[in-house]
Amino acid sequence: MLKQPTRHPRSRTGIAGLDDILGGGFLPHRLYLVDGDPGAGKTTLSLQYLIEGQRLGEKGLYVTLSETREELLEVARSHGWSLEGLEIVELVASEKDLTSDTQLTMYHPSEVELSETTKAVLDAVQRVNPQRVVFDSLSEMRLLAQNSLRYRRQILALKQFFIGRQCTVLLLDDRTNEDKDTQLQSIAHGVLALEQMAPEYGAERRRMRILKFRGTQYRGGYHDFSILPGGLTVYPRLIASEHNGDFPRGQIKSGVTALDALLGGGPDRGTSTLLIGPAGAGKSTIAVQYAVAAAERGDHAVVFAFDESVATLEARMTALGVHFKQGTAAGQLRVQQIDPAEVSPGEFGHMVRDAVERHGARVVVIDSLNGYLNSMPEERFLTIQLHELLSYLGRKGVTTLMVVAQHGLMGGSMQSPVDASYLADSVILLRYFENAGKVKKAISVVKKRSGAHEESIRELHFDQDGIHLSQPLTQFQGILTGVPLLVRSDVERTAPVSDYEARR
Numbered sequence: 001m002l003k004q005p006t007r008h009p010r011s012r013t014g015i016a017g018l019d020d021i022l023g024g025g026f027l028p029h030r031l032y033l034v035d036g037d038p039g040a041g042k043t044t045l046s047l048q049y050l051i052e053g054q055r056l057g058e059k060g061l062y063v064t065l066s067e068t069r070e071e072l073l074e075v076a077r078s079h080g081w082s083l084e085g086l087e088i089v090e091l092v093a094s095e096k097d098l099t100s101d102t103q104l105t106m107y108h109p110s111e112v113e114l115s116e117t118t119k120a121v122l123d124a125v126q127r128v129n130p131q132r133v134v135f136d137s138l139s140e141m142r143l144l145a146q147n148s149l150r151y152r153r154q155i156l157a158l159k160q161f162f163i164g165r166q167c168t169v170l171l172l173d174d175r176t177n178e179d180k181d182t183q184l185q186s187i188a189h190g191v192l193a194l195e196q197m198a199p200e201y202g203a204e205r206r207r208m209r210i211l212k213f214r215g216t217q218y219r220g221g222y223h224d225f226s227i228l229p230g231g232l233t234v235y236p237r238l239i240a241s242e243h244n245g246d247f248p249r250g251q252i253k254s255g256v257t258a259l260d261a262l263l264g265g266g267p268d269r270g271t272s273t274l275l276i277g278p279a280g281a282g283k284s285t286i287a288v289q290y291a292v293a294a295a296e297r298g299d300h301a302v303v304f305a306f307d308e309s310v311a312t313l314e315a316r317m318t319a320l321g322v323h324f325k326q327g328t329a330a331g332q333l334r335v336q337q338i339d340p341a342e343v344s345p346g347e348f349g350h351m352v353r354d355a356v357e358r359h360g361a362r363v364v365v366i367d368s369l370n371g372y373l374n375s376m377p378e379e380r381f382l383t384i385q386l387h388e389l390l391s392y393l394g395r396k397g398v399t400t401l402m403v404v405a406q407h408g409l410m411g412g413s414m415q416s417p418v419d420a421s422y423l424a425d426s427v428i429l430l431r432y433f434e435n436a437g438k439v440k441k442a443i444s445v446v447k448k449r450s451g452a453h454e455e456s457i458r459e460l461h462f463d464q465d466g467i468h469l470s471q472p473l474t475q476f477q478g479i480l481t482g483v484p485l486l487v488r489s490d491v492e493r494t495a496p497v498s499d500y501e502a503r504r
Helices: 017-022 043-056 069-078 109-128 138-145 148-164 184-185 257-262 282-295 310-319 347-358 371-376 380-395 499-501
Strands: 031-036 059-066 087-090 132-136 169-173 190-197 207-215 223-227 229-237 270-280 298-303 333-337 359-365 400-406 427-433 438-448 457-463 466-472
Touching: 017 207, 017 223, 017 229, 017 371, 031 043, 031 148, 031 310, 043 069, 043 132, 043 169, 043 229, 059 069, 059 109, 069 087, 087 109, 109 138, 109 148, 138 148, 138 169, 207 347, 223 347, 229 347, 257 400, 257 438, 257 466, 270 282, 270 380, 270 466, 282 298, 282 310, 282 359, 282 400, 282 427, 282 466, 298 310, 298 347, 310 333, 333 347, 347 359, 347 380, 359 371, 371 380, 371 400, 380 400
Parallel strands: 031 169, 031 190, 059 087, 059 132, 132 169, 270 400, 270 427, 298 333, 298 359, 359 400
Antiparallel strands: 190 207, 207 223, 223 229, 427 438, 438 457, 457 466
């Protein structure tokens, strides 16, 4: 969370993520603009702000020019809130405004309506004496003012009135004006912009950005948020440099001796390992094996499964003789299924942080980055977000294993949807190859920043007893091409034959 001077008390919003972005909340006794298209979440946010004020003993006033009292109550009911004790001033047009007699006047109708609206607002504030005020929405005020000069003067007058009465005010604007209202942004002490985007497939995505916040630090950039039963949940943009933690150094073991030897003893704590290869080569199985072994040692591990269901993953591991306890405590493994069409990158980052900071996860598996890529609204931002996530996990001492499925099955034409190899500390490469009329699997380590590793290529095999690796395949050349050449048929072995090879 951003550090702020203690001399500025904060007006908390009741939304933990938003308070984090603002450095603790709004500065009190100021006027703020909440800008967003219809449906972006302005009303929900402002109601949460007033309800939080009630919880803290501060009176709240909601002035509505666009929604009726019943519509506001319906929004509150949908989130399980009660607006009892909250003053709602309804200034929407009534049925009598439709009759022709009420429209006959010596003055322009807008002049009369604006004066009456302003007077009603001032009377309500003087009567209630609130500490928090929401004005919904400015589009109605803009229409009544008729011109920009009169509108600006009216907002300035309201600003001085509210500040004089020590009110913290949220002005809601629904962007119905054709031109961007920069004049209003210059008047406001801070500007919060809400956006709702519709991807080509999947649920809508929402994000927010602080355009302006005078006199204080805040977390810049875009922050994803969602509207769930209970209100807004904001996912602050992850900044890895803000997180540090002491953790014991060492390596994590898979429980498969040959696999650990291939990686020079195993992945180091606080590092990331990328498992890359074609579909079905065993990437997910190896990653989950490390997570299960960590849980057996007493650590907590989490698998974020983008590509298969929890039941399928559990059944597949059981068929290999690998069993684990599901849960969030130490010594347990939690498998959380992620739907890429429904989860934003910010929300996924929040899930990872929650697993690490609240449940104490020491091993995290992301299966796979292909699914993570599909959750991105814009592909070009995947690498930088993944970099921040891996840096954060590394600073927390978490060992991360990522899976990437390449396009294709054999040969040198296989391609990856995203190149994350330079981000990972270690890279495990899996390949299919042909031998004696059979399709077999090969595994090798091509990169490890934190220490030495084997340079050999081994055959990989799975059965009901788990994961097995052969001795180095020194008799072949060109295994990674998929069609190797047999260069020696009588290989001298310098190490004992594994149980797996003895059975073969």
